Amino acid sequence: MPHSTPPPAIRARGLTKRYGPRPVVDDVSFELPAGETLVLLGPSGCGKTTLLKMLNRLVEPDAGTVEIHGQDARRQPAEELRRGMGYVIQQVGLLPHYSVADNVAVVPRLLGHAPAAIAARTYELLTRLHLPPAEYAARLPHELSGGQQQRVGLARALAADPPIVLLDEPFGALDPLVRAGIRRDFRELPELQGKTVVLVTHDVTEAFELADRIMLLDAGRVQQLGTPRELLLRPANDFVRRFFAAERLSLQLRTLTLAELQPWLRGAAPAGLTALSAAATVQQALEQLAATPRAEEAAGALMQAFHHALHAEAQ
Numbered sequence: 001m002p003h004s005t006p007p008p009a010i011r012a013r014g015l016t017k018r019y020g021p022r023p024v025v026d027d028v029s030f031e032l033p034a035g036e037t038l039v040l041l042g043p044s045g046c047g048k049t050t051l052l053k054m055l056n057r058l059v060e061p062d063a064g065t066v067e068i069h070g071q072d073a074r075r076q077p078a079e080e081l082r083r084g085m086g087y088v089i090q091q092v093g094l095l096p097h098y099s100v101a102d103n104v105a106v107v108p109r110l111l112g113h114a115p116a117a118i119a120a121r122t123y124e125l126l127t128r129l130h131l132p133p134a135e136y137a138a139r140l141p142h143e144l145s146g147g148q149q150q151r152v153g154l155a156r157a158l159a160a161d162p163p164i165v166l167l168d169e170p171f172g173a174l175d176p177l178v179r180a181g182i183r184r185d186f187r188e189l190p191e192l193q194g195k196t197v198v199l200v201t202h203d204v205t206e207a208f209e210l211a212d213r214i215m216l217l218d219a220g221r222v223q224q225l226g227t228p229r230e231l232l233l234r235p236a237n238d239f240v241r242r243f244f245a246a247e248r249l250s251l252q253l254r255t256l257t258l259a260e261l262q263p264w265l266r267g268a269a270p271a272g273l274t275a276l277s278a279a280a281t282v283q284q285a286l287e288q289l290a291a292t293p294r295a296e297e298a299a300g301a302l303m304q305a306f307h308h309a310l311h312a313e314a315q
């Protein structure tokens, strides 16, 4: 039986916004299938936040359209549209006189969810985000650290189980260690599985860890839209190449998998490598190899295969 493919979760066409003579977002189009994570990446002031806010109509475009699950975003009242999209703003934006639990419950209450269901969901989310409710539910935002406030912001965005989640620098203003920890929790959060996510960051490592696809912007224009691997291995222009130059090797190590090195590892499989999962990245393999006997020899063979793979990819 023929059946039509569902529309993408988000479709943006020709989005443009001006605050002065020059557009800060300039003719941006993309389609994001349901369940994918798109990261908006680029230098400060390149228009990431403005683009994100046009998706939930916190900013109205000067030109272009947004469709959410096939529906023109302008046809719905903005408030209604926003309730269907979780949103974490850059400055967290918790209500200062509401407890942690009440902050998390804001949207489900607006939507008229049953109090018992709201309480259960709040409890579950806080627990998962390492904020044990017995200790944290009754606290006020100023009684939390910056990282804890960001976790509450994330719980609030997910509380009503929206199919789309928009996140603006959700791990910003944290030191790198805390940031990496929150990011790990975030990636593994069951509440996020299957959701369509648009995330703004200027952190290249973060983008590579979280994105299915990355949109790299400069001065409001899309420089390249593709998988992390495409941006890294097939940069569309000099801007893209330069943007990743400083971190190229570490990004390549994180991006290539052992499975992809197989043609070059054959016949010379270093000791210990066979025990590693084929899905592991070269970076993960190197970390695990460090603890094995003959680690140096194994790492050498692995790096050789890695360079061959990169060379072949670039051909």
Ligand SMILES: Nc1ncnc2c1ncn2[C@@H]1O[C@H](COP(=O)(O)OP(=O)(O)OP(=O)(O)O)[C@@H](O)[C@H]1O
Pocket: 019, 024, 042, 043, 044, 045, 046, 047, 048, 049, 050, 051, 202
């Ligand atoms: N309401 C506004 N009025 C005037 N100019 C604005 C407004 N909002 C944003 N801009 C300007 O538009 C440009 C893009 O801003 P935007 O916040 O979208 O960039 P960004 O890439 O998210 O930056 P950052 O990474 O620093 O948060 C900047 O030059 C900014 O100064």
